[in-house]
Amino acid sequence: MADLAEGRVDAARIETAVREILLAIGEDPDRPGLVDTPARVARAYGETFAGLSQDPYDVLATTFDEDHDELVLVKDIPMYSTCEHHLVPFHGRAHVGYIPGADGRVTGLSKLARLVEVYARRPQVQERMTRQVADSLFEVLKPQGVIVVVEAEHLCMAMRGVRKPGATTITSAVRGIFRESPATRSEAMSLILGR
Ligand SMILES: Nc1nc2c(ncn2[C@@H]2O[C@H](COP(=O)(O)OP(=O)(O)OP(=O)(O)O)[C@@H](O)[C@H]2O)c(=O)[nH]1
């Protein structure tokens, strides 16, 4: 599996743009502390937006038959993403669960966390990221159901704008049996949100 830090971005273009931004905010991009910053930001963006050049279906390519037809849940997956409105981080935890289909096909547990990474490392809104994780898992594994819950703090709401640090946004996406059966959904939700 390729390193998630490997992204394909146009570094030269980012460097030019960052230099322009530094000039625009009234800074001197040639002072010692800033002279390497455009290149650093280009490298950092390569990592931050690596998900744009990664295919979630590659992540889920390895599946195996385990004959398990009950809940598999990986909770508290740390996630860092970038708000596409302000290009500042939102970060928190993702919880990804599914109930395998009749064929009992499962994927490696780490793949659920990798799937979150692929969608988090893009300019995002939290709702879309949550749906994309659920939809790709539902499509590839063909499970009975998928539940994805993301809890995050948006720095665009904390360090600027409305300035409400500590406010948490919770989004969920349910597919299959989690959508059809309130009891199944609330059982999973209590495992996810019960501390
Ligand atoms: N639904 C949703 N909204 C988001 C997300 N990330 C940021 N936002 C919101 O996107 C909105 C953009 O609003 P605008 O009025 O266009 O931008 P703005 O003037 O910078 O807004 P303020 O943040 O209120 O200062 C803000 O309300 C943000 O809180 C997200 O993941 N989901």
Ligand SMILES: [Zn+2]
């Ligand atoms: Zn924002």
